[in-house]
Amino acid sequence: MALPEVKQSATEARLLALTLPESGCLKAARQAALSRVQTMGLPSRRDEYWKYTKPDTLVQADAPKAAVFHADEVPMFNAFERLNIVFVDGVFDAEASDHLEIEGLTIDRIEDICCKDIHWAKDLYGVLEARGQTPVERPLAALNTAFASDGVAIRVTGKVSKPLNFTYVHSDENSDAILHHVIRVESGAEVTVLENGPAASRFNKCMEIDIADGGTMHLVRAQGRDHERRAATHLFARLGTESVFKSFTLTVNGVLTRNEAVIELTGDDAVAHIAGACVGDGDFHHDDTVFITHDAVNCESRQVFKKVLRNGATGVFQGKILVKEGAQKTDGYQISQSLLLDDDSQFLAKPELEIYADDVACSHGSTSGAIDEEGLFYLRSRGVPHAEATDLMTLAFLAEAVDEIEDAEIAADIVSRLEGWLARRR
Amino acid sequence: MLEIKNLQVKLEDEDKQILKGLDLKVEAGKVHAIMGPNGSGKSTLSYVLSGRDGYEVTEGSATLEGEDILELEPEERAAAGMFLAFQYPVEIPGVGNMTFLRTAVNAQRKARGEEELSASDFLKEVRAKAKTLKIDADMLKRPVNVGFSGGEKKRNEILQMAMLEPKLCILDETDSGLDVDAMKLVAEGVNALRDENRGFLVITHYQRLLDHIKPDVVHILANGRIVKTGGPELALEVENNGYAGILAEEA
Ligand SMILES: Nc1ncnc2c1ncn2[C@@H]1O[C@H](COP(=O)(O)OP(=O)(O)OP(=O)(O)O)[C@@H](O)[C@H]1O
């Protein structure tokens, strides 16, 4: 079927600005992804899946300029023992990174997958992304698979002693980065991955995560404080039997963010938690789009998303739980809530359940509201000044999402950043 | 300490007058009790004094140690020494009781130009005071009032009062929902705070609280005004005969 003309020409314009990287064994995967893009066309405002978020600036050939933000604070997660992997405007920075060696896992750049003949990575690259194209198309992810210029392949084979930390530095106001990581967590292995930073003026990131039976992965990311940056990220995860995947995302600032998470529970007794807290002030549009497929017995999925919006900021949540036939004893929970600090801000939510098994417990809820005046007065009557009381109530609202982070120190770092954000807006 | 003159209050959104010329004076060191039929305006008085939104003062004044408090923000009133133990303490999910207490104590100290309490001093003090009110460590850790029983909420109010050491304590039906033992605990908590520099305004329906917290003065509030003032014997009269006699006599 031919694409609508507008979509066709927008897609062509974008593709013209890109060149397919020369990478031996990934060539087939990249070519296949390119044809997916050509068939689907890039997102346009007319698309149902982009009803609440305008994809224009994510799709257009040139990345809109975004000023580099210089924060006067210690970068997130800096205080922790970690293995740091640095990308500057989407390019790996060996100098700034730690030596990429640690017991329990291997790290290679995707461009080395072929010369080192890393089979598992070759077999994963683009595979989960391709699976994630049905039943809903995600053309920006396919575009990423085709054109990603950098990224790493991580294979976790044991219990890793410290977290891996991706630092994504934004240094050029015209940067346009496409990164693609593949992560394979082997049976019984366990890893924590941290990500921090805006990465570029425009960032298209794709992470494919394959967790074997009994594997565990924790992912905590923060998307940086740059106000003008744009990001479209995709997280594809496939979970085997008794595996665990928990992800939390903090978003403060950024004019446009679309975070998609596509999770497939394919082995029995697997657990997936996807959480996010975002705070936006003014020119801020934040979209969480989540699709969780239960395709095994007795799996648990949790989605917890909280958004604090003010001065005309917009929050979007599209979350779906699909329970396939035979996925009995599914426990699916989904909550998305926004705290609107004024009348100009808005929250658009589309929670969905689609269930083809009869013995399941799924619940979803979405709310949007202002600060609880009763609570505010109670705090103030105890002497807590209005601004401080509002902040306390706001942090309390976000707490349910932050509580999804298991590591107390990481959670504390996230909370302190939220406190800072609120304090700067008093 | 507290001086209220001809206070007239209506609801902000409705044309409904609730306080209709209320006069009241609470001296330092004294315990004043207020009794009165349901809906007579007791809670309204306590809210207006602590600065809750939704009320409009159309006439009269209220001063705390000579300072006009009606113009102040709720937090400023708190810093000036006003404290209200709520009839219905508010639940605040997500805010830990301990964080809440420490924030409140330090905010008031800061507002008064005093130094903040160190974390360890604060902990020591909370633990000691919580213990006398039989509030366990778990309750201190939980979110403010969330999942607390009615009696636990009331004890939590008294803990806050003990930590904040206000000058004027208003207790709005703190006895409601308390079992006999909890009532004693609360009364002991209040009595421990009795001091020549502190005034109390105890709103209650029942004599039993006043058996434990002995009032110096008892007022009857009806239809938005203080209609009768007397000694402790007035509470006994209400206990025995209800309000009918008193109201008829004043009409
Ligand atoms: N926000 C409000 N909206 C509507 N009516 C109100 C409001 N606040 C108070 N009132 C009314 O004002 C009157 C006084 O209420 P208030 O709560 O002060 O009574 P009270 O003396 O404390 O009663 P109780 O003994 O039952 O606690 C009542 O008729 C009540 O319904």
Ligand SMILES: [Mg+2]
């Ligand atoms: Mg009342």
